[in-house]
Amino acid sequence: MLLEVRDLRASINGVEILKGIDLTVRAGEAHAVMGPNGSGKSTLAYVLAGHPNYEVTGGRVTFDGRDLLAMSTEERARASVFLSFQHPIEIPGVRMDHFLRAGYNELRKAHGEAELDPLKFDRLLRTKVKVVEMNTNMTKRSVNEGFSGGEKKRNEILQMAVMEPKLAILDEVDSGLDVDALRTVSSGINSLRTPDNAIIVVTHYQRLLNYIVPDHVHVLADGRIAASGGKELALKVEAEGYDWLAEANAPSR
Amino acid sequence: MATANKSLQELAASEYRYGWSTNVDAETAPPGLNEAIVRWISAKKGEPEWLLEWRLKAFRHFMKLVEEEKTPEWANVHFPPIDYQAISYYSAPKAKAELQSLDEVDKEVLETFNKLGIPLEEQKRLAGVAVDAIFDSVSVATTAKETLAKHGIIFSSVSEAVKDHPELVKQYLGSVVPYSDNFYAALNSAVFSDGSFVYIPPGVRCPLELSTYFRINTAGSGQFERTMIIADRKSYVSYLEGCSAPMRDENQLHAAVVELVALDEAEIKYSTIQNWYPGDEQGKGGIYNFVTKRGKCAGHHSKISWTQVETGSAITWKYPSVILQGDHSVGEFYSVALTKAYQQADTGTKMIHMGKHTTSTIISKGISAGHGQNTYRGLVRILPKATGSKNYTECDSLLLGDKCGAHTVPYIEVGNPTSSVQHEASTSKVSEAQVFYCQQRGLSAEQAEGLIINGFCRDVFKRLPLEFAVEANRLLEVNLEGAIG
Numbered sequence: 001m002l003l004e005v006r007d008l009r010a011s012i013n014g015v016e017i018l019k020g021i022d023l024t025v026r027a028g029e030a031h032a033v034m035g036p037n038g039s040g041k042s043t044l045a046y047v048l049a050g051h052p053n054y055e056v057t058g059g060r061v062t063f064d065g066r067d068l069l070a071m072s073t074e075e076r077a078r079a080s081v082f083l084s085f086q087h088p089i090e091i092p093g094v095r096m097d098h099f100l101r102a103g104y105n106e107l108r109k110a111h112g113e114a115e116l117d118p119l120k121f122d123r124l125l126r127t128k129v130k131v132v133e134m135n136t137n138m139t140k141r142s143v144n145e146g147f148s149g150g151e152k153k154r155n156e157i158l159q160m161a162v163m164e165p166k167l168a169i170l171d172e173v174d175s176g177l178d179v180d181a182l183r184t185v186s187s188g189i190n191s192l193r194t195p196d197n198a199i200i201v202v203t204h205y206q207r208l209l210n211y212i213v214p215d216h217v218h219v220l221a222d223g224r225i226a227a228s229g230g231k232e233l234a235l236k237v238e239a240e241g242y243d244w245l246a247e248a249n250a251p252s253r
Numbered sequence: 254m255a256t257a258n259k260s261l262q263e264l265a266a267s268e269y270r271y272g273w274s275t276n277v278d279a280e281t282a283p284p285g286l287n288e289a290i291v292r293w294i295s296a297k298k299g300e301p302e303w304l305l306e307w308r309l310k311a312f313r314h315f316m317k318l319v320e321e322e323k324t325p326e327w328a329n330v331h332f333p334p335i336d337y338q339a340i341s342y343y344s345a346p347k348a349k350a351e352l353q354s355l356d357e358v359d360k361e362v363l364e365t366f367n368k369l370g371i372p373l374e375e376q377k378r379l380a381g382v383a384v385d386a387i388f389d390s391v392s393v394a395t396t397a398k399e400t401l402a403k404h405g406i407i408f409s410s411v412s413e414a415v416k417d418h419p420e421l422v423k424q425y426l427g428s429v430v431p432y433s434d435n436f437y438a439a440l441n442s443a444v445f446s447d448g449s450f451v452y453i454p455p456g457v458r459c460p461l462e463l464s465t466y467f468r469i470n471t472a473g474s475g476q477f478e479r480t481m482i483i484a485d486r487k488s489y490v491s492y493l494e495g496c497s498a499p500m501r502d503e504n505q506l507h508a509a510v511v512e513l514v515a516l517d518e519a520e521i522k523y524s525t526i527q528n529w530y531p532g533d534e535q536g537k538g539g540i541y542n543f544v545t546k547r548g549k550c551a552g553h554h555s556k557i558s559w560t561q562v563e564t565g566s567a568i569t570w571k572y573p574s575v576i577l578q579g580d581h582s583v584g585e586f587y588s589v590a591l592t593k594a595y596q597q598a599d600t601g602t603k604m605i606h607m608g609k610h611t612t613s614t615i616i617s618k619g620i621s622a623g624h625g626q627n628t629y630r631g632l633v634r635i636l637p638k639a640t641g642s643k644n645y646t647e648c649d650s651l652l653l654g655d656k657c658g659a660h661t662v663p664y665i666e667v668g669n670p671t672s673s674v675q676h677e678a679s680t681s682k683v684s685e686a687q688v689f690y691c692q693q694r695g696l697s698a699e700q701a702e703g704l705i706i707n708g709f710c711r712d713v714f715k716r717l718p719l720e721f722a723v724e725a726n727r728l729l730e731v732n733l734e735g736a737i738g
Contacts, residue, residue, distance in 0.1 A: 049693055052685070073692035082693075089690035093708030102704065103694030110695075142708065159694065 002027045002064060002198050003048075003167055009058035010047045016057065017043045019223035025167070028195040032209055032234060033202045035220030036242045041202045042086060044220070045171045049083040050076050064166060077103070078110035082165035084156040086172040091143035096155070097125055099143050104162055128161040132188040149176030157188045164192070169200045174208040186211030206238035221245045281474060282343040288312060291443050294343050298412050298446075301419060304426075311432035311442030318436050325436050328599040329628040329660055330568045332504070332541065340506060342444040344474040345388075362388055365468060383408055385449045385465040387478060395449075397461055407452040408463055411479055414450035421452055425483055429512040429549045429576070437508040437543040437570075441477045445510065448478035453488035453519070462718050464493045467507075475506035482512075484519035486552065491522040491718055504532075504567060509544045517552030517579065522560070524717055525573075529565035536595025536624070539567025546573035550582035550608075558585040559602065560716045567596060572630065574603035577611035577639070584613040587713040592625025592657070601631035601662075606639035606672070615646040618710050621657035628660040637668035644674040651709050652682050653702070 003025040010018040017040045025031055035041050047054050048061065050073035061068040068076060091099065105115040116124065129136050132154040144152050153173055160168050170189065174182055189212055193199065201212055209217075209231060217233040218225045219242070226245045227233060282290060291312045295305040318324075319337065366386050383397035385408065401408050407418060415422050432442035449465040467476065484490055507529060513521050523546075532539025542565075548557035559573040575584030586602035604613035619627040633644045650659030661678050683705050691701030707714070 051689055073689065074695055074697050077693050077695040085690065085693075089684075089686050091687055091690070091705055091708055093711035094704055099691075099694070099704065102700065103691070103696055106695035106697075106700075163694070 001025075001062070003068075004062040005048075005059070006061070007059040008044075008047065008056070008061060010043060010054045010056045012043070012054050017054075017223055018047065020059065021220075021223075021225060023218065023225070025198045025200065027166075027198055028193075029198045029216065030193065030212060030214045031198070031200045032212075032214035032217045032231075033200060033220060034204070034206075034217060034234060034237055035226075037204075039220040040223045041204075041220050042171055043223075045083060045169045045200075045202050048076075048169055049073065049081060074106070075110075077163075078107050080107075080163075080166040082160050082163050082168045084153075084160060084168065084170040084173050086175060088144045088147075088152040088156055090145045090147075092145050094143050095140055096143050097122065097139040100125070100139070100159060100162055103159075107163060125162065128158055131161040131191060132157045133184050134158055150178065150181040153177055153181070153185055154188075157185055157192075161188065161192055164197075166197050167200070168192075168197070169202065171202045172204065173201070174203055174205065182208070183211060206234045209234045219245060280343075280345050282341050284341045285338050286312075286340070286342060286444070290342055294444055294446065297343065298415070300415055303423065304415060307427070307432065308443050308445075311439050312444075314433055315436070315439035315443055318439060323436060325570075328570050328630070329626065329662075330570060330597040330599050332568055332597075335504075335506060335541070337440070341474040342477065343446055345446075366466065383461045383463050385410060385463075387447050387449075387465060387467045400461065401459070404457050404460065405454040406457060406459055407450065409450055411445075411448045411450045411481065414481075418450075418452070421483065422450070422481070425481055425512065425514055426479075427512075429514060429547050430510050430545050435545060438510055438545045441479060441508050441510045441545070445477045445479040448480040448509065448511075449482075450480070451482040451490060451492065453484045453490045455486040455488060455516075457485075457488045459488070459490040462491050462493060464495070466495045475508065477507075478509050480509070480511040482514070482521055482523070484513075484515045484521050484555075486517045486519060488516075489520045489522075491524070493524040493526070493718060495526045495528070504539060504541050505530075506541045506543065507566075509546075511544070511546040511573075513548030513557055515548065515550050515552060515555035515557050515582075518554045519552060520556040520558075521548060522558045522718075523548070523573070525559075525561040525563070526717075527561065527563045527565050527569070530567075531565050531596050532567040532594065534594050534623075536567070539596075540565065542566035542569045542571060544571040546571060547576065547603075548574070548584070549576045550579050550584060550611075552582070553579040553608070554581045555579050556583040556585075558583075558587070558716070560585075560587040560713060561589070561600075562710075562713070562717070563588065563590040563598060563600060566598070569596075569598040569600050571600050572602055574605070575613065576605045576607065577613065577642075578607045579611075580608040581610045582608055583611070586613075586615045586617070587716045588616070589618045589620070589710045589713045590627055590629075591620045591622070592627045593622040595624050597626045599628040599630055601629045603632040604634070604644060606633075606635040606642040606644070608639060608642075610641040611639055612642065613644045615644070615648075616712050617646075617648045618713055619648070619650045619659050620653065620706060620709070621650070621659050622653040623657060625657045626660070627658065628662060630662045630664075632664040632666075633674055634664075634666045635668050635672045635674070640669050640671045642669075642672040644672075646674070646676045648676075648678040649709065650678075650680040651706065652680065653706075 005021055005023040008018055008021040033041050056069055101121045108115055125139055126136055134154050214231055217229055217231060219227045291308050295308055383401060385395045395409055430438050432439050451463055453459055482492060515521050529540035529542055550557055557575045563569055577584050584604050590598045590600050592598045602615055615631055617629045619629055621627045629648045635642050648661050652659055659680055663676055665674055667674055683702055687705055688698055688701045
């Protein structure tokens, strides 16, 4: 079992957003988390990554045999949990390749491996940019500064390609992408999948799931998983929207 | 949140690493400022009559300013009145006789510079850099003199220059900063001891980086050096100064004057890494750095560029400026000023456009942490005759924590319609979102802040000579205790 989430509850500014989430992810799997605005999709992604603004109020999360909630944000990253941001952050004046090498070397150190010097890292980066068909020159620019929406998303997946996480949580990786960019980013993500890692795709739209085919689909409503199923569940959402969920869950409220 | 706060506190509370002092047999003037002391300093240096007269004029002017209580009070810095009679105006390691070579320099003094990372011995020196080492009031050694002499370059202490090249000193001393310029310049002119003197002959591109390292050692003394750099027609020089001082509970005064002159088509690049003792966490002790630095682009198409990284001093009061006299001359000011604990900095520049088609650029980056107060004060004055002139100013402030302050005080005067000025200012904080993003990529909160701050300073750091850019990075790291990737 790679990730086991049990009855996870979390709040922000005293308002409970996650009201008991259960989720099991095995190596090799792709999960999609869908749901209407405000259902808690992004919160789930942030809480798993250890965002300091969210307070975990209950439940437990085991990742790779370790208590994930007891780990700091950077410890989780070093333990191979990766979050692709819906809105990647700009860091003016810091070169992308320097930023990425600093983080990558922290991961290596955490696994008892030697750090890569700038030359070796540059060589690695040159192979990784191909995954998302990015120009190497982009990596000499400041982190996300002046990047278009599509470039930012490619840049997130480039970072995923470098970090090679065991668990990648992709938060709305499709937002702001045109069809061509969506295809490139998706095929980049697919090329990074192995039997040893897993991805959780958080998305609003079924469209993305035509490119990244999930093994399991979960629909979130009001901080709980209201329905789980195979990829056909995503099609149902596409066809019927989210209204049927409220009715289906009404008795439990 | 908890981790971010903790590391911010750590950032604000990092230690000063140059705070030790050296035991040397020193000759120190008794505290007090009077005509006898001025005469004594001048005699000590065997100065000619004209220089003594100049000092005395400055001394009388200063005493008049003191009597009239004309201490400058416009800067956004606060400190108790300074007792100018309690300071010793001269202190120097006792020399056996006139020094002929490095072998005769006091071992303790050499060791001091070794410890500071400025080895003076031939075999240990930094490649491509010539160093003038100043210990309290005197220059103890100047390296690479022979190499420079081959090109006709003069690089010596001011005291030596007065002896060997009196005509040059006489021509330029006070030509950019007259003794009557301001309160601290008057004091400096009266009691100045050593400093560096540089002259680059016409058409010569100085093959080495010239560097002066200032070390205040003796307790109860002040440092009042004077530096002069003259770049003759079509010459080029890059010069760097560094400084540090022991940790002491009392405040020590450093009131220097720097004068630069660039003749036709000459270029002077002047870089400073200022790391005077800033005082302790409660704001006790530290150097008062009240310095007048000014360059004159006297010739057409000349260029003067100031780059400063200010991390030290309890109080910084300093405005490296450029008088753009020659047509098509260029003035630049690039600054990073860091204030933490209870440090105060009021710093900036003045760009005085006199010649036609003159251009100036100002990039100022202020970082405040702890209870630090950081003020950018800048004047851009374009005179009526300076037609077709341009200025670009960018002032950015970064705040770490919520007890510090950043202030921007720009003065802009444009005297003709064909000139243009552009001013941009911003104030930002290291955002939680940025720190979280970095942490998600494996960096600690502290590493993240170091990285973000370095990015903020990048436009200035990249102007530093390569040898010193690393030093500046490291210094900021030490001062903010953040590891940089």
